[in-house]
Amino acid sequence: MQQITSYQGSVYGGLGDLLLRYCQANQLPAPTQLLHVQNLPRFDYQVWYQLLNELDQQHNQPALGLDIAQYVELKHLGVLGYLAQSCEHLGEALLRYHDFYRLIYDGSPLIFNKNQDHLIIGWDVPKVFTTQVTNEIAIAIMYQFLRHFLHIDDVALIQVDFMHPAPKDTMIYQRYFGCPVLFSQPTAQIVLPSQILSKPIRHADQTLQHLLMAQAQTLLEKLPHTTQLDERLQQAILKQLQKQQLNIEVIATQLHTSVRQLQRHLQSQNTTFQARVQAIRQMLAFKYLQDPHLSLQEIALLLGYSEQSAFQRAFKLWTQQTPQQWRKHNVM
Known part of the structure; x- marks a missing residue:
């Protein structure tokens, strides 16, 4: 697989470990390029894109991104995961997630829109630079993050949108997210009820949050500036x-x-x-x-x-x- 020097940024190295964990748990051969990026602090976004597509082609697993996301651990999100977990309520955690999202995906901006009833979290990436599986894993990791790391057990999504055409079995997605799932939409996004923002977080720790914010800001400043x-x-x-x-x-x-x-x-x-x-x-x-x-x-x-x-x-x-x-x- 050819590595591309990309203008689109990089991803956190923990995501490489997530893919390796998925391969090991399912007794699948790990792509050679995946072994090359293990233990790197970050690697090129296009390597991530290519690795997901290679796994998708090799194993032909329906809704592969949803399956991979089930193996995510807090360490795969780095300091951002621990920072959000230290917040007092979900609204504060999502604000931190938004501000420091580049530490996970540098090159795919996270967009938040809120009105009286709905909170919409979307990924601002042109369709030509994504596939169904890249969108699946981004959305599913967010969903797993809310449920398992912030302990919001009663997350009730209103809707999930994907940009790519509907696969043969769309019920896999509806069972996974527990809500209507639409395809061929303008943006990849999830829609939540706005009142969820007041949900308290079990591991809130303001002192720890301040320390982690300083660490996250230092890491963010080291990333190339995207304008x-x-x-x-x-x-x-x-x-x-x-x-x-x-x-x-x-x-x-x-x-x-x-x-x-x-x-x-x-x-x-x-x-x-x-x-x-x-x-x-x-x-x-x-x-x-x-x-x-x-x-x-x-x-x-x-x-x-x-x-x-x-x-x-x-x-x-x-x-x-x-x-x-x-x-x-x-x-x-």
């Missing part, structure tokens, strides 16, 4: 791929900035515009090649290449394999 400009740049590149207008002048105009300012911003992150474009293309190429219905010519066009041969040359530079070879060994 709104990065998110807008990502969206602009995605929109321009099929138009084959991937030059920095067009993108800078769309972002209402100058080419020089955009280049300076990218240099501060030790990257370039072309490297950012190639990272997105490479990530999407892996996703599109997993769809057996897409021809190489169609994939080349989706990635913004005017000719299939240009896509094939680029792919071989990324992986030392042709797209056909990669598809043969990675798509079941």
